[in-house]
Amino acid sequence: MGFIPVFILTVLFFVMMFGIGFILNMLMKTTWLPAYLFVLVMMPVVVYSIWDRNAMSLWEHLAGFQTVDYVTGAAGLAGAVLSGWTIQKLRLGGYKMF
Structure with missing residues (x-):
């Protein structure tokens, strides 16, 4: 890809x-839930859904991913973590809505 x-x-x-993380944090009054959901639910579901049935192990399957796949996953994780950090700073700043 270019x-x-x-x-x-x-x-x-x-x-x-x-x-998505910011909205979930506002609705559920949790700080780090979106980051945990991304790591514990979203990433395994994506890996399993595009599983190469010919790969013998998890490491062979993960080696088949391209750099763009890892960059996209890291950007999503960074967004989820940053939403938790933002909500935490807003709450420490005195905003009761968040």
Whole structure:
């Protein structure tokens, strides 16, 4: 893939996970739940859904991913973590809504 589609995809996943995490944090009054959900639910579901049935082990399957897959996953995780950090700072700043 070219640089521009990868950049757009990375920014899209970052903003999407930040927004979803921010809304979940506001509704559920939790700080780090979106980051935990991303790591414990979202990533394994994605890995399993595109599982290569010919791969013998998990490491062989993970080696089949491209760099863009890892960059996109890292951007999504960064967005989820940053949403938790933002909510935490807003709460420490005295905002009761968050």
